[in-house]
Amino acid sequence: MLRIALAGNPNSGKTTLFNALTGSTAHVGNWPGVTVDKREGVCKKGSVPMAVVDLPGIYSLSPYTPEEMIARNFLLEEKPDCVINIADATNLERNLYLTTQLLEMDVPVVVALNMTDVLQKRGDKADAEKLSAALGVPVVCISALKEEGIRDLVQAAYKAAQTKRAGTSVLAQSPLAHLIDDITIALRGKGVAHPLFHAVKLAEGDEPEVKAHPQEMQTVEAFKKKCADGFEGDYEALIADARYGYITQHFSAAVSRSERSEKLSASDKADRILTHRVWGIPIFLVILFALFHLTFAEDLFYLNAIFKIGFDVETGNSVLDSFVAVFFSSAGVAAPGVILFNLMGFVCTLAGNGIASGVSAAGAADWAQGLVNDGIWAGVSGVLSFIPQILFLFLLLSILEDSGYMARVAFILDRAFRKFGLSGRAFIPMIMGFGCSVPAAINTRTLADEKERIMTNRVIPFFTCGAKAPILAAVCGAIAAQYAGINADLLVFALYLFGMAMAVLTVAIMRQTTMKGEVAPFIMELPSYHLPQLRSLMVHLWDKLKHYIKKAFTVIVASSVVIWFLSNFSWNWQMTEIQNSILHDIGAFVQWLCTPMGFGSQLGKFGWVFVVAAVTGLIAKENVISTFYVLAPAIGALIPGWDDGESGIGPVVALMQATGITWQALIAFTVFNMLTIPCFAAAATVRGETPKGKFRYTLAFWMLTSYLTATAVYLVLTWWWTVFILLLLAALFAAYVALRNRAKSCPCGR
Numbered sequence: 001m002l003r004i005a006l007a008g009n010p011n012s013g014k015t016t017l018f019n020a021l022t023g024s025t026a027h028v029g030n031w032p033g034v035t036v037d038k039r040e041g042v043c044k045k046g047s048v049p050m051a052v053v054d055l056p057g058i059y060s061l062s063p064y065t066p067e068e069m070i071a072r073n074f075l076l077e078e079k080p081d082c083v084i085n086i087a088d089a090t091n092l093e094r095n096l097y098l099t100t101q102l103l104e105m106d107v108p109v110v111v112a113l114n115m116t117d118v119l120q121k122r123g124d125k126a127d128a129e130k131l132s133a134a135l136g137v138p139v140v141c142i143s144a145l146k147e148e149g150i151r152d153l154v155q156a157a158y159k160a161a162q163t164k165r166a167g168t169s170v171l172a173q174s175p176l177a178h179l180i181d182d183i184t185i186a187l188r189g190k191g192v193a194h195p196l197f198h199a200v201k202l203a204e205g206d207e208p209e210v211k212a213h214p215q216e217m218q219t220v221e222a223f224k225k226k227c228a229d230g231f232e233g234d235y236e237a238l239i240a241d242a243r244y245g246y247i248t249q250h251f252s253a254a255v256s257r258s259e260r261s262e263k264l265s266a267s268d269k270a271d272r273i274l275t276h277r278v279w280g281i282p283i284f285l286v287i288l289f290a291l292f293h294l295t296f297a298e299d300l301f302y303l304n305a306i307f308k309i310g311f312d313v314e315t316g317n318s319v320l321d322s323f324v325a326v327f328f329s330s331a332g333v334a335a336p337g338v339i340l341f342n343l344m345g346f347v348c349t350l351a352g353n354g355i356a357s358g359v360s361a362a363g364a365a366d367w368a369q370g371l372v373n374d375g376i377w378a379g380v381s382g383v384l385s386f387i388p389q390i391l392f393l394f395l396l397l398s399i400l401e402d403s404g405y406m407a408r409v410a411f412i413l414d415r416a417f418r419k420f421g422l423s424g425r426a427f428i429p430m431i432m433g434f435g436c437s438v439p440a441a442i443n444t445r446t447l448a449d450e451k452e453r454i455m456t457n458r459v460i461p462f463f464t465c466g467a468k469a470p471i472l473a474a475v476c477g478a479i480a481a482q483y484a485g486i487n488a489d490l491l492v493f494a495l496y497l498f499g500m501a502m503a504v505l506t507v508a509i510m511r512q513t514t515m516k517g518e519v520a521p522f523i524m525e526l527p528s529y530h531l532p533q534l535r536s537l538m539v540h541l542w543d544k545l546k547h548y549i550k551k552a553f554t555v556i557v558a559s560s561v562v563i564w565f566l567s568n569f570s571w572n573w574q575m576t577e578i579q580n581s582i583l584h585d586i587g588a589f590v591q592w593l594c595t596p597m598g599f600g601s602q603l604g605k606f607g608w609v610f611v612v613a614a615v616t617g618l619i620a621k622e623n624v625i626s627t628f629y630v631l632a633p634a635i636g637a638l639i640p641g642w643d644d645g646e647s648g649i650g651p652v653v654a655l656m657q658a659t660g661i662t663w664q665a666l667i668a669f670t671v672f673n674m675l676t677i678p679c680f681a682a683a684a685t686v687r688g689e690t691p692k693g694k695f696r697y698t699l700a701f702w703m704l705t706s707y708l709t710a711t712a713v714y715l716v717l718t719w720w721w722t723v724f725i726l727l728l729l730a731a732l733f734a735a736y737v738a739l740r741n742r743a744k745s746c747p748c749g750r
């Protein structure tokens with residue numbers, strides 16, 4: 001039976017076409033050794049049945065991803081009788097990039113121009129004959145979705161499969177034509193199949209090819225030396241440029257755009273601004289800030305900041321007053337996120353009072369009342385009270401994601417940070433890290449390069465996740481409440497940015513030291529912008545909410561009980577005051593370790609709570625907050641006139657006062673929690689996603705990075721001039737690395 005392979009970009013409609021061709025005969029398996037689906041079936045739409053193999057969706061035949069490797073090996077080794085290259089006609093230039101590579105193989109190719117129904121709707125036209133003449137292979141217009149043109153396609157594929165075809169290259173007119181010709185002839189002389197394809201890949205410096213054909217590689221090297229003045233730099237990029245140049249010049253005209261559709265591409269217009277070379281990043285920062293402002297600002301309209309307008313409402317009715325304070329305060333009009341936070345605090349206080357009177361009415365023993373009120377409820381409500389606010393932040397982030405903007409962010413960041421060794425592909429899982437590190441770490445499977453995968457897994461936790469967000473919200477809120485002139489929203493924004501900057505910086509350092517290597521090229525589909533669907537947003541939020549609630553009533557309850565127990569009992573199992581408790585002794589024993597970060601020995605007698613909170617955060621980051629909320633009442637019991645405000649950020653403010661911690665040390669504390677070992681679940685996932693035996697380095701990386709960075713942050717914020725010392729140290733380190741790298745790359749070996 002003739003065998004046809006289907007090749008095309010992701011989202012070009014390959015699956016739809018495959019289903020249209022094979023109907024119910026398809027079956028799905030795996031490609032050997034990888035978890036990529038392999039679909040095979042029989043097409044009975046032509047005069048004879050033909051076997052159809054669906055190759056993974058790919059943008060190119062460079063072996064950077066497992067998908068590309070599979071497709072390439074299949075085409076080269078399994079010799080299908082014909083390749084149907086499906087190309088999305090609405091995105092022709094990008095799709096033809098793969099076509100130009102397929103054409104270099106010695107295999108009959110038929111191009112299926114898909115989505116022609118969309119073209120028709122727009123009033124655009126695809127000229128199959130023109131494109132066929134330019135490419136030198138048959139082109140058939142189809143709509144896989146509407147099953148139009150399928151019979152013609154099958155017929156064309158059947159006809160092509162009866163013929164032989166020698167590869168052709170669009171590079172024949174590029175400056176590299178000579179080189180490619182020479183290598184092709186040499187390879188053909190040796191009887192290598194697909195000589196042109198291999199020749200081009202050799203010129204690109206493609207790794208598997210270089211290994212497979214060392215002799216021909218000498219020709220390439222000699223050529224490169226000879227032309228050293230003519231061509232600068234990267235041959236791979238040069239060839240990619242030549243392909244795109246040719247496509248634009250010769251093939252693009254095959255689809256003619258109507259005036260209507262020229263006007264239609266509002267998406268393109270938006271991209272001109274949003275992905276602008278210079279303005280792209282500043283615009284991203286402004287958008288991000290707007291998100292944090294809407295979520296965390298006490299003074300939404302800057303009324304207080306600019307006009308000194310505040311809203312102190314006193315009606316004499318305390319419940320009414322605290323309800324009004326949900327919306328307005330002396331700081332101004334609250335942002336929606338803050339209103340949600342206040343409302344939840346309001347509800348939690350009422351519920352807490354209800355629970356307290358219920359337990360006492362039931363005649364529970366003192367210890368049991370303490371356990372329920374100050375242990376379980378304090379810990380759980382501490383976390384619960386932040387959930388609506390953090391969900392609101394997620395809603396805004398999901399809107400950005402669903403609208404198609406986040407894909408642009410990966411693109412913008414790729415452009416800015418590629419030279420530092422980061423690729424846009426790696427930014428995608430990192431940005432996912434804003435939600436939760438666990439799925440983000442799993443997503444790194446799409447990264448082909450092992451080093452890139454390891455580095456990305458290491459820095460994903462630096463993108464502040466939903467569980468760390470309450471720490472930032474609580475700490476920044478408490479600092480803002482204590483110090484006039486500091487805005488919580490600006491502070492949270494700065495900390496989020498700081499986490500991202502640390503990710504970029506540490507990857508750049510790893511690229512220069514332990515993880516040297518090339519950055520894989522990044523080709524990505526930019527979906528058009530569209531209005532996010534309410535349903536899909538709600539699904540996102542519901543998932544998150546479920547996750548939070550589940551955690552609050554499992555891990556957080558359990559940890560709160562343990563913390564309450566340890567902070568209320570002494571070593572001889574008697575109930576006691578907190579300063580005689582087991583937890584006090586453990587905390588005080590290790591507290592000195594945190595001295596460089598500002599929350600160690602220099603703090604007053606309750607200063608150990610911070611190290612305890614950081615340690616409980618290793619189980620789940622929400623624990624940092626629940627630990628604060630469990631310990632606050634116990635500490636409060638020892639301080640006359642203590643008012644922890646019961647809910648909201650009250651307990652954190654009270655802890656600040658009780659311990660005498662400075663705002664600088666609190667920021668360092670937050671930075672430490674942001675960068676240190678993430679929660680159990682995330683750490684275990686990262687362990688699973690990185691090569692065996694390497695995880696201990698990742699653990700060491702997290703511990704060292706968080707400790708050193710938090711120390712640096714504390715030093716600089718407390719004594720600004722220490723920044724010069726740190727810069728000097730950084731410069732010395734950079735010089736050392738640069739010298740070492742140069743010594744290593746010196747060909748004379750010295």
Ligand code: GDP
Pocket residue numbers: 008009010011012013014015016017057114115116117118142143144145146
């Ligand atoms: P794959 O990733 O290449 O397998 O692409 P799919 O077959 O999953 O198609 C991607 C999207 O394009 C799906 O939403 C399809 O319904 C849609 N699609 C595929 N072919 C056509 C077509 O000919 N016309 C239109 N309008 N949509 C199509």
